[in-house]
Amino acid sequence: MALEKPYKDVPGTTIFDAEQSRLGYWLNQFCVSLMKPENRARFKANERAYLDEWAMTEEQKQAVMARDLNRCIALGGNIYFLARIGATDGKTYQQMAGSMTGMSEEEYRDMMLRGGRSIEGNRHFGENGDAQPHRQPQGKAGRVVRGEEA
Amino acid sequence: MALEKPYKDVPGTTIFDAEQSRLGYWLNQFCVSLMKPENRARFKANERAYLDEWAMTEEQKQAVMARDLNRCIALGGNIYFLARIGATDGKTYQQMAGSMTGMSEEEYRDMMLRGGRSIEGNRHFGENGDAQPHRQPQGKAGRVVRGEEA
Amino acid sequence: MARITASVYTSHVPAIGVAMDLGKTGEPYWQPLFSGYEKSRQWMKDNTPDVIFLVYNDHATAFSLEIIPTFAIGCGAVFKPADEGWGRRPVPVVRGHPELAAHIAQSVIQDDFDLTIVNRMEVDHGLTVPLSLMFGQTEAWPCAVIPFAVNVVQYPVPSGRRCYNLGRAIRRAVESFDRPLKVQVWGTGGMSHQLQGPRAGLINREWDTAFLDRLIADPESLAQMPHIDYVREAGSEGIELVMWLIARGAMGDAAGPGTPRVAHRFYHVPASNTAVGHLILENT
């Protein structure tokens, strides 16, 4: 495709374009099905069996079962669709969004209360903001992984 | 509404605009339901009972049961929707279209074989073409009604 | 890069599909019509594209009154022929071209055309009859097809000018796709016909002939024709002809000089209620 995709240069961000949408078609349509209470119940009763009714890849099914939203997004999921999984689990948008940063729920909530994540260093790849790949995961979990904290 | 409707000046012709569409919403949606074989069967088994499941006016229901397509169109029906009724009856588009002229099936078919209805006199109301109100119904039926033929 | 090689224009009368499906094409009523497409079938064999961008209108099949898109582009991988009330036509499923469709959608939306993207829909006679006419009976359509549905059922329908400009945008989109695909754009529907009311059966040969002449030689001015002229002169369902302007706008000369070559032209009355018109234009 010759159309430009300038949005490929934004760190920690996946734009849901036609390519992603094609990739994630059945993953997202599975999520849509969770808008019906009876489907939420069936999914909760046996996640694997319910997922097997959908033409999703094994990777997509694993990512859903692991509630790995970053992975779901890499595999074509879109957050508004994926939110149906969170809703089924009784989670809020803040819990879902926070889960993608590696921060604990408290750490993420506190960041938001302090005014949210700063844009500085997070506009382009290659800068040094907290959303850059080399600084994942974020929060205490990340500092432990990188040996900055016990 | 202040938008112009120049198409109100074409004889024997109803344009399916937003106003007609609103009028005929449930009539047309009833027709859509006939795309499913099981609904066609239920409609055929008991037309009245099936029609009563829809939020149609009594006039619309009567027009459907009478297969009066001109009346259905006056009440908000659109031919592509109404064609589902004809399909349910095993009728072709030519039979359906012809039924709205008052001509017999043979008369209408012959008119088409002769090159179709002429545009002359049928552009505006007030001319003298065969689609004008004062010349309805068409064909032998009309000539009999008007005393031109026994 | 991809390029548009030709455009094809044809009526899509449901009875034509029925005649083919029931093996009646040799009957005296139908023979003159199908003989007009013999040349077209040979031409299709000699000029099979990789993808057909097929402009048609849905006849209350995929879209009921719940939702009515002005322009809908089919980005799915397959499209099943619909049961329009008489049962499904015994024709192959339609394979789409999701990559090119998505590329065109992206390009023309950025170009200020407000498309509706459709990943799943069934296609009716508006799309399958032109394929049958051009390819005959076959086990599988020989190329991919991108369905492009235009609302010409509930007014207001898009103007001829809007359709023509959309064709130009589609051309730009196709030409920016970086795979060497040969693409044809088809415009279907028409010509003069009216399926409703006391004026049903209207045919206007003179007007149709002039439409074909102007479509070939002067599409820019033809695109300015208001809806009311179609309705008054070519019957209420003659409005389908605005879709031919999308295909015409996608031809090379719409972006500059150079009238395309007329590879075939045919006109016949009647097919059921309708005047059948057909053109093949090649980019030179």
Added chain:
Amino acid sequence: MARITASVYTSHVPAIGVAMDLGKTGEPYWQPLFSGYEKSRQWMKDNTPDVIFLVYNDHATAFSLEIIPTFAIGCGAVFKPADEGWGRRPVPVVRGHPELAAHIAQSVIQDDFDLTIVNRMEVDHGLTVPLSLMFGQTEAWPCAVIPFAVNVVQYPVPSGRRCYNLGRAIRRAVESFDRPLKVQVWGTGGMSHQLQGPRAGLINREWDTAFLDRLIADPESLAQMPHIDYVREAGSEGIELVMWLIARGAMGDAAGPGTPRVAHRFYHVPASNTAVGHLILENT
């Protein structure tokens, strides 16, 4: 004739609806936010319109990936609040205005905007949260609402320029409706926020402030801003702000001189993941 009296801009964060539905508006987390809307509720009482033309985006609720309209206008008589997975919000059903909606659809389609007409759909927090914010808890919304859904979920979304010009077309449409209705146009969504990936939680107060300033004083140039600026500076979901340009384009000065009066301006961080922005502009 109908006329546009004012435009209202507000974020539509789902957590705001939850806070209201659960009676948490007095809690320390929420109190500063709701106090910013106190003036708005009084203003709404003093300036209740006959119809709100409410621009919002559907969040994969009414439209799945099967069909994605760029612009969809709700022409139905009623629209039910949707179950987005947490159960239905306990808010009144939305009464539409089929006559005005159909009139606007007809007018702007003839003006080269390729709308999708929708007669039946459920509406999500994108539409109900702004109503709750502006009217509080109520047994019935005090006026009719025409839902206007914009695709900002799957790219490409319409450009800011396209949205702004659509607003102007909506103004022309409203002003040609021959009943003396007072109409407000609302633009919802935004401001800066990102709900996905390692950059989730992004807020850009400086950028949001500049956006509000320019929306008031220089919308024409703001409308030229490309998508990538929204995404990069205001987070992936900050793109919702293009919808504010539809409401802004519908104000009087977009068709000539005369900046509208700022009746109210408010900004607060955070509501859940989002920076909340709010403006009321009156035509003078």
